[in-house]
Every structure is written in structure tokens, then in C-alpha cells.
Amino acid sequence: MDITDDDGKRLNRPQRRDIQTESISFVPPLIVPEYNDAAKPGPRAGSTLQEQVLARTERARMRAPVLKDDLITLAHGAGGKATHTLIEALFLEHFRNSILEQLEDQAVCALGDARVAFTTDSYVVSPLFFPGGNIGDLAVNGTVNDLAVGGARPLYLSVGFVLEEGFPVCDLRRIVASMQLAAAAAGVQIVTGDTKVVQKGKGDGCYINTAGLGLIERPIRLSAANAQPGDAVIVSGPIGEHGITIMLARGELELESDIVSDTAPLATLVSRLLDATLEVRSIRDATRGGVATVLNEVAKASRVGIAIDETRVPVREEVAGACELLGIDPLHVACEGRFVAVVSAAAADKALAAIHGSRYGSKAAIIGWIKAEPTGLVLLKTQFGGTRIVDMLIGDPLPRIC
Amino acid sequence: MEVLADNLARIERGGRTEIVSIALVDASVGDRLLVHAGEASARVERSEHSA
């Protein structure tokens, strides 16, 4: 099961990631075109041009990710492929250590006898105030959730403000008041912080960085590399609400809607889940890049396939409609109060019941299952009965949503 | 849906309301429209799909 010790043995040691290839736009690909009439699974005598080309591209794909860009673009901040390439080819390359290599939402560190979860996030959302919240409670909930999905009890937060000269104090007061409310609701304390001010024009009102510490008290090690064929994939509620809320709140589109951000603290929800069963392989909160990105991360880290049923994915009608209009897949839109959990098949119903019984989890659903093949791919059975591949987010249709 | 001034209309789509131009179609309240990039190009009849 999932009891491991900190010093060494991990279930599936994550490999260096496959090369992330880039392509255009936020239109979700794709399915295999009808070119494979020659290629059937299994060994063949001789080697056609098609097979040679496939072998060549496979080798190229296996190479380590390389950062080829000269300049940072918005795509690097979207949480999708470009972000992953940046992290792996630059940050991980330089900072490399065994803890960082896990690349989970939080770092699990040993401090004396304790297992501590440690995480950090920065918030650059625009606009600062939006239906359902503001940059302040977004920041607190976001960091609380990164700790919670590591199986930790969130305890302490730090907060760093980068304020722009001329930013109204009353707005800052509103933000800070929200942060305190959010912290109290999540059961954490903000224990240290920092403030910097930059000249007018050099910072967009207010940026926030938070870091968080939590204690892992259960004998569990959650990891995206733990998924096994047969496991169930659960999403804790309707998806895409935060990203669409921000999009509409920017006021650039002639749309009116009641959608509000789903920002919420998930520590209690995760705790209830883990109380009900420890056969949980991985929990990730679905922020930038959306559910699709989390699923792809799991598929690659665990070297498994994932099959999702579109009719089971909870999406509010208004979110689906807005996404259709914008040409975005709801699976790629950020949430701020939802997680994706992979649990064993045996424990799936128990897990779902526990989540349903919790605040913020009433609409949770099993959306699919882990398969042995095809490794590294996420497939979607469409509501229409066809099959489509769900790729990690490409490009950046919704900049600065968190 | 509601017809507004200047050849615009408020339409309902997917649970939201939206303002589009109806300058190129003859539309009245209750009609279904085909809209592209904010511009309605056709009225859509109910289908006869019975396959």
C-alpha cells in the first residue's frame, strides 16, 4: 500500500519527463488521423518509411526538454507545456535535488522527526477583485490547498506584498481583511511577511507571494507517480469556474453571467477523504492549466493512460457555454477550489461518499479510470461516443488568472 | 431575447446573456440565430432530424 519511509524507497520513481512538444492555440487537439493503415501493433519484418519516421520522432520525444526560447512569453506562465519546459529545463536543471525532482504541488521535507509540507505561490491575478473573491483570499486558499493535497494539515503562512506606488490603501485593507477571514476559515495563521513598494508603472497594483508550512501526520505519501491501472479518477466539483469568472470580470467581452470564482480552502475536504481511506494515490488541485494538465502530469509521471468520460465531468451550463463561445476546453480552465484525486478502485465509492459529505464536495464525481495503455496519454470518450486525446494546455488563452 | 436599438439584440446562450448584432437577419423575439464573431448571419429552423 502507500506506507513508505522518507529516506529512500518510493513506489514509482519519476523519470525525466518526456519532451513536451508545442503547437498552436487553445483549440484542444485531436485524434489520430487515418494514416495508420500500415501500422498494426506487434513486430513486423522490414521497416517502412512510416515506421522509420515514427521511430525518429519517438527518439526526439524521449530527449530531455530543452528551453529554446530567448524571451519569456505569456505561455510560460500558463501552467501548460511551456511552463513545464521552463521548470524542467531551467529551474530543475539548476536547482536539482531529490525533493525538487518530485515536482508535486508541495515539497515534503523531513525536519527532525516530523514530515513537513512546504509550498509557495505567487498571485498576479487581474482584476484584483472579482465575483467570488479577490487576490487576497485567492492567495490564502491557493497555498492552503497546495499543502492540503499533499496530505498535510496546513498550519502557517507567510505573505509578501509587492505594491505599486499609488495603490489605494482602502483596496489593500479589503485584501488583507479577506486574507484574515480566509486564514481563519482554513485554520491557518499568517505568521510572517514582507512588503515592498515599486514605482508607479512598475507593478500592476498588487502582487502577492505566499508560502506555507503544514504537517503530514498520516502514514501516506501522495504522488502523481503512484497511479495504477484500475484506479479511479475523481474530481471534487464542477470545473472551470474560476478561469471563466476572471475572463468575464475583465469586462472585455459583451457577456453577462452569474458565474463566480470557486476559490475555497480544501483542507477539511481532503482530510475527510483521507480519514475515509488511505488508498489515495495522488491529489492535485486543478489550477492553471485546468484538470487536463493535472491528468497529463499523472499520466506521464505514473507512465499510465487515463480514460475520461466526458458525460461524467461536472461542468455548469454557464461555464460550458462561455467556454464554447471562447473556443476553450473547460478541462483547460483553471479552478481554485477543486482537486483531482486518484484512488484505488476498491476505495472509490468510499472516497466519493466522504467527499460528497463535505462542504465544497457535494458535486464530486468519478470521471474516469487509469489504464495500462497508452502510456502518458489522456483520452476522452466524448458525449457523442467518439474518442479524443486531451492534451496539456498549449499557449495561454487566459493570462493572469491567478 | 430582446431586440435593442442600433440593430443589436440581447440573446440567451448557454445560460448566459450576450449582445450581438442582428443587422443582417430578420429576427424577432423567440427566433434561434446562427451567430459568428458577434454577428448573426442566419435564422435557424428547428431540425427535422429523425434518423
Added chain:
Amino acid sequence: MKFVDEFRSEAMAQRLAAQIARVAGQRSYQIMEVCGGHTHTIYKHGLEYHLPDNVTLVHGPGCPVCVIPTGRLDDAIAIAEQHNVILTSFGDMMRVPGSRGSLLDAKARGADIRVVYSPLDALNLARRNPARHIVFFAIGFETTAPSTVMTLLRARTEGLRNFSVFCNHVTIIPAIKAILDSPDLRLDGFVGPGHVSTVIGCRPYEFVARAYHKPIVVAGFEPLDILQAIYMILKQIAEGRAEVENQYTRAVTREGNPRARQVLNEVMEPRASFEWRGLGSIAHSALKLRDSFAAYDAEQQFSLPGIRVADPKACQCGEVLKGVLKPWECKVFGTACTPETPIGSCMVSSEGACAAYYNYGRFTKEQLRSSARPSS
């Protein structure tokens, strides 16, 4: 969306799939859809999985993003780099490569480029920013041209002086003809564009049946529409007919939308010729603003390099777009041309055949189909 859900019923899809398999028989067919919207629906709903192995869909040059040539991209970037200009564009144009990088790269270098979802958004930007000049990078077939035109008429009525359009609208008929004229053509029928046809009607396609003897069926955008259109095409072939049929009767008439065409004609006129990435120059295949709208024509308001940049010699997108070559048969596929370093549009666009094949070609249809059946 209730109305739309009627068209998404899996049971009906399976019935249509069975009908298609029956009428298709044993011989193999290649059918092209000429509309990016159809390509999108096909991918999004996994429609190819409902087709028997002997019916292949070839994705034609109906993606207006894919066909914008390098030179025009460079012109757009040149506009964006002008002092005080905000260039507005649809999101899917942002990564198309020009000679010195894409719009996204230009944005990273400091040009003010913003993504919009309609020309009205760009107009609103102009209203709110009187001190800046807003240029809308207009692309698309006859589908989106009406919205560009209506936006221009509104701008003129309001007397806005800080708005112009960089017009790259293209027309579908010359493209279809260019494909039909291609010597290596191996297509059996066409799924005709849906939205374009609401504007131009069905009449313009008659030459396909008359002169080239290929069936063409205008289809709607719901998955069932497309399946039904494919069935109608195969049925025509089986019965030895080659006609223009309309599957999208609920929105398309034979005459189209004369008011839209009239308004289009008032503001725009055909160019003598226009370059299409991968297909070369095609006569009368694009639109430009009339002289009466010179004040709103970015090509007249800004001095542009206007350099015709040849497609890289190695690029064989033209043949792939026409269904003549499969992606792996292109000499630069997977080596010089990859999704990270795309040379042509087939690799740039996520709907392009080459990008799809590069990323997922190693899986057979059967493997994907069986893997996607969730166990319960």
C-alpha cells in the same frame, strides 16, 4: 444547451455510422472537409472513430489561420511595432511563425498585441482608448467577413478615427477550385462549409459537381450533421451521382444571405490575387477594403514591408493540405519541422494534420478506441 444536445446523441451517431459502413462497401474513399469549424468538430467529438476504416477524412485548407502566408504575418508584426498601435488578433494567430517569430514573440519584445474574440471587442478597445490606434487583424472566410464589415460600418457611423482593419479575409470557392485542379488529386467528395454557406448559399458550389463530377454536401456543425453529410456523399457515389446537396437546411438556403453579401460588397472587393501558405497565389481568392474605406484600411494607413516571403523550399504543406501527401511522406517531417520548430501551417496549427500525427501517430485507431472505453 438543449437544442444542441439533440444533435449529440450517441445512439443516433451509431445508427448513422452503421448506415455509412453499409453504403461504403469495400472500396476506399477519401473525403475532404473544407472548413476549419468542421475539422474542429471532427476532432472534438472524435468523429473519425465512427467511420469504417475504408473511409478517410482529409482535412482541407479551411483553417484560415493555417493559410496566412509568412509575408502577411510579418506585415502584421510591422503594424504592431508602430508607435501607439494596439494590434488585436484572434488567439489562434498568436503562434503562427513569421520571418522573425510570431505575434507572441513580438509581444514579448514589447509590441502591444492583444487577443480578442470578435472585431467588436477591438472596436470597444478603440472607443476606450482614443489616444491609441487600434488595428484589427481580420482573418477568416466569408463567415467572419460580415462581422468585420459590420464593425467597419459602425466605426464609420461613429466617426471613429483611431481604428483600422488589416484585412486578410479569404474566399472559399477559389481554394476548392485550386484543390480540384491539383494534378495529384485523390478525393472522392467534399463536405461543404457550413457557416460560409449561410452567406454565399449553395449555388457557388455547383461547379464542383458540374465541371469536376464530385459530390459536395453542405453540412452543419453538429457531429450528426457531419456524419449525415458523409453518408449523403457516399450514397451519391454509390448511385453514380455528383450533385450539390444541402444537409444544413435549417440554416442554409440555396441563395444564402443576400443582405450579408450586399453589405460585404459595399465595403470590400476581391483582390486580383492572394498568396495562400502552401498553395501559392490564387486569383480572386481574398478580399480587401474598398477605396471608400481607405481611412479604415491598415494597409493604406501604414507603410508595410509587403514582401512576399516564399514558403521555405522544403515545406510540402500544400500537398499535405490537398491530401496528396501523408505527413510522414513530407521530407522535413519530424526533422527540421516539428511542433516546437514548425516550418509550415500543418505543423503550426493544433488542427494541422502534421502536428496531430507527430504527437499521436504512434497509436493505431484500435488501440485508442479500446483504451478509451472506461472500465466500470
